[in-house]
Amino acid sequence: MLRWPTSILMTLILxxxxxxxxxxxxxxxxxxxxxxxxxxxxxxxxxxEIIILNGTYSENLVIDKxxxxxxxxxxVVNGSGSSSPLVTITSDNVTLxxxxxxxxxxxxxxxxxxxxxxxxxxxLNSTISASTGNGLCLRDSRDHLAAGNxxxxxxxxxxxxxxxxxxxxxxxxxxxxxxxxxxLVSAENDELVRNExxxxxxxxxxxxxxxxxxxxxxxxxxxxxxGIYLLDSSNNMLVENEIxxxxxxxxxxxxxxNNFVLNNVISDSGEDGLLVVGLSNDNTISGNVVHAxxxxxxxxxxxxxxxxxxxxxxxxxxxxxxxxxxxxxxxxSGNEIYGNTMYxxxxxxxxxxxxxxxxxxxxxxxxxxxxxxxxxxxxxxVHNNSFGLSMEFVENVIVSGSDVHNNVxxxxxxxxxxxxxxxxxxxxxxxxxxxxxxxxxxxxxxSNMITNNSEYGVQLLDLSxxxxxxxxxVRHNVYGAYIYEGNMNLIFSNIFIDNQNFNVRDNDENRWxxxxxxxxxxxxxDGDLIGDEPYVILGRRGAxxxxxxxxTVQIWSEEKKGPLMPETITASI
Numbered sequence: 001m002l003r004w005p006t007s008i009l010m011t012l013i014l015x016x017x018x019x020x021x022x023x024x025x026x027x028x029x030x031x032x033x034x035x036x037x038x039x040x041x042x043x044x045x046x047x048x049e050i051i052i053l054n055g056t057y058s059e060n061l062v063i064d065k066x067x068x069x070x071x072x073x074x075x076v077v078n079g080s081g082s083s084s085p086l087v088t089i090t091s092d093n094v095t096l097x098x099x100x101x102x103x104x105x106x107x108x109x110x111x112x113x114x115x116x117x118x119x120x121x122x123x124l125n126s127t128i129s130a131s132t133g134n135g136l137c138l139r140d141s142r143d144h145l146a147a148g149n150x151x152x153x154x155x156x157x158x159x160x161x162x163x164x165x166x167x168x169x170x171x172x173x174x175x176x177x178x179x180x181x182x183x184l185v186s187a188e189n190d191e192l193v194r195n196e197x198x199x200x201x202x203x204x205x206x207x208x209x210x211x212x213x214x215x216x217x218x219x220x221x222x223x224x225x226x227g228i229y230l231l232d233s234s235n236n237m238l239v240e241n242e243i244x245x246x247x248x249x250x251x252x253x254x255x256x257x258n259n260f261v262l263n264n265v266i267s268d269s270g271e272d273g274l275l276v277v278g279l280s281n282d283n284t285i286s287g288n289v290v291h292a293x294x295x296x297x298x299x300x301x302x303x304x305x306x307x308x309x310x311x312x313x314x315x316x317x318x319x320x321x322x323x324x325x326x327x328x329x330x331x332x333s334g335n336e337i338y339g340n341t342m343y344x345x346x347x348x349x350x351x352x353x354x355x356x357x358x359x360x361x362x363x364x365x366x367x368x369x370x371x372x373x374x375x376x377x378x379x380x381x382v383h384n385n386s387f388g389l390s391m392e393f394v395e396n397v398i399v400s401g402s403d404v405h406n407n408v409x410x411x412x413x414x415x416x417x418x419x420x421x422x423x424x425x426x427x428x429x430x431x432x433x434x435x436x437x438x439x440x441x442x443x444x445x446x447s448n449m450i451t452n453n454s455e456y457g458v459q460l461l462d463l464s465x466x467x468x469x470x471x472x473x474v475r476h477n478v479y480g481a482y483i484y485e486g487n488m489n490l491i492f493s494n495i496f497i498d499n500q501n502f503n504v505r506d507n508d509e510n511r512w513x514x515x516x517x518x519x520x521x522x523x524x525x526d527g528d529l530i531g532d533e534p535y536v537i538l539g540r541r542g543a544x545x546x547x548x549x550x551x552t553v554q555i556w557s558e559e560k561k562g563p564l565m566p567e568t569i570t571a572s573i
Contacts, residue, residue: 021047028055037061037069037077046091052099060084065091071099071126078103085115085137097124104131110162112137113154119143129153135177138164145170152176157183158200165189175199180206181223188212198222204246207233207256214239221245227266230256237262244268250293253280263287270294273316277301284309291315297340301325310334319343320363323350331356338362344385347372355380366407369394376400383407388430391417398423405429410436411453418442428452434477438462447471454478457499460486469494471555471563480504483539491515493555493563507539512547516554524552529564 024040025033034040037057040050046066054073058080063069077099079086086101096114104113112134114123119141125148128135135154138144144167151158151174158174159182161167170193174181181197184190187210197204197220204223205215208231215236220227220243227243230236233256243250243266250266253259255278266273266288273290276283276299283306290297290313297313300306302325313320313335320337323330326349333356337344344360345367347353353372357379360366366382366389369375373395380402382388388407391397397420404411404427411430412422416439423446427434434453437443439462450457450472457474460467464486473495474480480499483489489510496503497518504517512535522531535550555563 021049023049023051025051025053027053028057041067061087063087063089063091063094066093068095068097069099070097076100076102079105081105083107085111085113087114089116089121090118092118093120094118095122095124096126098126100127102130104133106131107133109133109156110137110139112160115139116141116144124148131155134160136160137162138167140164142166144168147171154178159183161185161187161190163187168193170194177201180204182206184208184210184213186210193217200224203229207231207236209233211235216240223247226252230254230259232256234258239263246270249275253283254278255280257281257283259283261285261288266290268292272296272299274298276303276306279303281305286310293317296322298322300327300330303327305329307331308335313337315339317341319346322346323353324348326350328352333357343368347375351375361385365390369397378402388412391415391420393417395419400424407431414440414443416440421446423447430454433459437464437467440464441466443467445469445472450474450477452476456482459484460489465489468492474499483508483510495554504537505539506537506545507543510545512537512545514549514551515547516551520550522550529553
């Protein structure tokens, strides 16, 4: 069965109805037809057209048949002084075109100056203004088109859609209303496209208990609350909107899941650019430009299972992306995050998140994790920030495959952290330490290239213990590896070479085993790649440690295929 689009069906219906239709004229005095619009409505039949000439008509209209009302030369309907809507439509397939509806006294929140209670109606190129309630209300109906209208200066919402579906609100100016510009309540499958929604007293576009709606290519600006607000709404598409100068948030998803926020420009928000809060789960946030927010670019509170990918997030007052209050199972990938006053990405009290393949640069700090666990950070480029990557009070965090370079302070910092792994990263040209570990236990530094840092390649302090350094290359730093304070650490099969002041120092009791030291001068008479004399490691106040089996060649093959060392050597303490 061939299924026609709704808009085509409406056109065909109206065209068929027009066959044999009559045309009536309303001029206010009856010289060219009828003196009142209601008289013409009552005299007409379904399919007829009523032409309304220039003038002001003090009427409250009820349209109970399929008619087309068209204004010519500035026709204004301003009501008779009653609290009824200026127009109440109870019949399907009514068209209002080229009319002005002004000064309605109806204050009901589920009504409007123009109230549509039937299906397939059209409001075209008209003005609705100065109502004490809503401007246009579409209620308990479907398949409408509102296009090319000016809807302004109404006390409540500009457009209110209540339990209506499959309607199209397109190309309208909806400005300076006291409530929301457009409000959808219990609505589904509606399209809001290319509207200008600005300077409204509440939200620009509001969706409550609504699903499967498309909000596309709208200009949403200078609204007194959020630009777009979703409450208990799901499966909606927010695509290619320009949302600027919202007094609160650019986009606010509250208790709303399975929505798509794609390719929007969100700027100059008074709070967050995008706020995801209250168990707003399974949302997809991709391709957006978010900048100049007064708080964070993107904030997530107590929400899960969403993805934030390929966004450009910059010049926000605090963080680029912030995950807080036990937000979990979130993937942050492919974003460029730069120029934010504090952190590019901040995780606080969150767990089981993935931060992957992001470019973070020129923020105060690149990435910070605090009181967070079970997080994976991989394939990120973190550069030209103050701190690169800082982890404080974290557990079971993995940092891998990342390029951390040219940060003003430490490249990677772990403070009071447990059971975390830093492996296969390039950590270079940072202004302080490459890797800075304080008060941490059971941290594994594995197979990292740590080079050209302005202070220590690796530093352990503040009773850092039971950590493992294995298969790392520590080269061309001002200082190589320094265990300032900490014991029971194992330093196994690393390369320490060409560091400016020293390759290694150890102030405490730690286990050094099978490392290659560029300044080792011992011999290898039996050719087993192991030095015949131990390597002496000095510390402060006369502390001395030893590597009993130093390697006489660099650990890794030139092809970087793996370690070159005797099979008898193990990493056990």
